[in-house]
Amino acid sequence: MDTTNTTPSPNGHQTTPTRLTGSEILWATLVGEGVTEVFGYPGGAILPAYDALRKFPIRHILVRHEQGAAHMADGYARASGKVGVAIATSGPGATNLVTGIATAMLDSIPMVCVTGQVSSKVLGTDAFQEVDITGVTLPVTKHNFLVNRAEDLAPALRLAFQIAKSGRPGPVLVDITKDAQQATALFDFAAARPAPYRPHPMLKVEDSGLAHAAELIRGAKRPVILAGHGVLQSGAMEQLRTLAERAQIPVALTLLGLGGFPASHPLNLGMMGMHGEAWVNDAIQNADLLIACGMRFDDRVIGTPATYALKAKKIHIEVDPAEINKNIKVDVALVGDLAEVLEQLLPRISSKNQGGRDGSAWIKTIESSKGAVAVRDIKNLPDSGHLYAAHVMHDLWRITGGNAIVVTDVGQHQMWEAQYYHHEHPRTLITSGGLGTMGFALPAAIGAKIACPEKEVWVVAGDGGFQMTSPELATIVQEKLKINIAIINNGYLGMVRQWQEFFYDKNYESTPLVSPDFVKLADAHGIAGLAVRTRPDVETAVAQARSHNGAFLLNFLVEKEDSVYPMIPAGSGLHEMIRRPGKNPLIERSDD
Amino acid sequence: MLHTFVSYVEDKPGVLTRVASLFRRLNLNIISLTVGRSERPGLSRLTLVCEASAEAGHRIRASMFKLENVIDVDDIAGAPSVTRELALIKVAATKHTRSAIFELVEVFRARIVDLAPESLLIEMTGVESKIEGLIQVLTEGDNQILEICRSGKMTMRRGHHTSRVLRAMSQTAESDPEESASQVQQAQEGAVIQPE
């Protein structure tokens, strides 16, 4: 088949319909949507699609487990802002995607998953490898489709892309029966265009709301901007920065917001919430105005609504109307795309009308509480022979100049990364925030590297989570990817151990963890590696990994029973932080 | 409090599951749900009643709108409206007891729609309390109720109210899709929160 007449241009200029099989329509539509890479794993019900793949200019990355395919598509989307695509067969292939789909759903990641399905003639008969995957994924997708006719395929796929990336983005699944892949239909990319996107009818940015917000900002003495994932999703970095600078308002970030505002900016406070620095959470608790930008007052961020920022008026700028007043009641809601809303708000904010507030006094107050904490910081203390994860993250940040894409797994190392690797640019921290999915890092990093081949990509994973998806090491080799892997090996499911230490009388039930020799594991895959035990070795090891031509794994054998501080116990208020205990000279004094 | 949502949804397989699943996920019990064809081809109209806090109405409505197959959602909350329910009640009745039942049916403005040697089938439309009233008097009159089938509530606002979303959709159905979308959007932006 000559793909030149059937492969439409992305802007859909082709108008002559061509008769194609459903499988060909699938790939041609993906090409038309601008897809150049997909992550997948074949099987019976998706075999017709795989059979047609080589005719199309799409790179297929063969994964080792379908969960990996979903995380790769997710990492690809987070790194690039484009829609990631994962593909799997029916039944077990489809169910293996589910954790990855839920991960994308909770973090609002644009993703399209394509699954094969048994023939429409046997649908609903418990045929071999039949699973009602649209039923299974209904609550963890933004939308899903079952397509059982070839002619319905292109419109469904195009609509899937539109839904995935519009409004508040999210994953969409398209389940295609085998007979729909095999049948033929007329394919016309342009004609398959979905009806224009219908914005959520409750989006609402009124002049009165903008005026009220501007007035609150003008009158505030202790304002804080809370910046979330929406800053990246909406591409509102510039607008956010202008707002902060013009009105001299400090910015606190959620985990997924890191990178949305430069870490080195003098107004950047750092991360808020459960493992946010004390001065950030204190600033929020003492604020008289919170300006929430593209964040959803998640329970990991607010602690408990009962005591959250009680002195503060709240402005909420958010694209999803269902988030307004969900966890925290707000005074002004501006419901729309963040960048657009800020564009509308900015003309009403001038640096002159800050007369009512001595901005610098508020910032000085925060700065002074920062100074007290900084002296106890682990990374500033002399080397005592212990290797702390904080050292590793700090050195990694220094050596990479804060410019790498860091993809973390879930656990203590994830929080240390967030605390000690300072992100200057958007889309340089890729992490599972909402679902907290262990096993995310390695596959998501593969997706990120494929999306951004010219970028330096680091995996930061725990010894536990790494083992959940480590077979994807083979994918790295097969795809010849230069990815650096840092395992923060503490011999424990560390974050759970920490909770057991704090809240379960140090009953370390089922958290000590035996692991393979990760360097040998890497070696078995043909990946070079090194174990690192002392602080002075960190720098040379990181340098060696970076300069190595090919993937490289560093196994950092860190202090086993270190904990992440500060910590807000689940359900407590932001001011009820657990601080580092004072006895150990290596760690923070309790009066800090 | 009781919330009543009137919604237009696409008439396609699985749409009701999506709506029902949303309420399950929000941990809300659906008290009554009626679905049927509407005046618009391809769109079904549903009336859904659930119990939730007063503040929850906004979020439920916003979440319903997030479902791709949901076209319009109106929160009736206290607005002037007409609510009706249809009930079919089968009562045991012999020659001797029939006339007493006929009387009750008359008083309640219900109708007898089937008469068998040993039973009667009553059709009644009205507000919930009226239907419950009929059931109560039938029971108190020692009539044995054999079957009850109730439709659930159907609600419509009084007056010449039509959501601006729907009006914009019907006005622009013939015109260019890009343009009509922007009109629908304009209508949506201004209107749906406070339908006239």
Ligand SMILES: Cc1ncc(C[n+]2csc(CCOP(=O)(O)OP(=O)(O)O)c2C)c(N)n1
């Ligand atoms: C799939 C999955 N299972 C369980 C958990 C619960 N959990 C959160 S953190 C954690 C421990 C992670 O251990 P490790 O990967 O070694 O990282 P560390 O905390 O030690 O840095 C566990 C089990 C989870 N988040 N995800």
Ligand SMILES: [Mg+2]
């Ligand atoms: Mg560990």
